[in-house]
Amino acid sequence: MDCPFCGKEMKEGRIPANQQLKWYDNTVDTVMGEGVPLSGRFRTAEAYYCPDCRQIILPVPEVESVLEMMERKLSAVGGKLEAAQKQWETRKSQTKEQKKKKDFGSKDPWEL
Ligand SMILES: [Zn+2]
Incomplete structure (x- = not known):
């Protein structure tokens, strides 16, 4: 400079x-x-x-404040939680679907 x-x-x-x-x-x-x-x-x-x-x-650097850092970390954790919840929900609906199919196959078609 x-x-x-x-x-x-x-x-x-x-x-x-x-x-x-x-x-x-x-x-x-x-x-x-x-x-x-x-x-x-x-x-x-x-x-x-x-x-x-x-x-x-002295060029002023872009320094993250403690609050900004906390917000960034919190939103990262929030994103992970959301992803885990979605994964859990899809897994739950998949097992439900499988159970339904299983139940359907084992049932006597004449029995209602
Ligand atoms: Zn000079």
């Missing part, structure tokens, strides 16, 4: 953090407010550095 200030190629690197790096609007409380996550699950933010201008460019 080229530096937007001097136009030279920026150094590619990363910023490791002990917890997820977040950016906060100055009007927002850093404890209670919602920040923009800058590092992903591995807590390292990818960043570009220009030593001449002493500037860092």
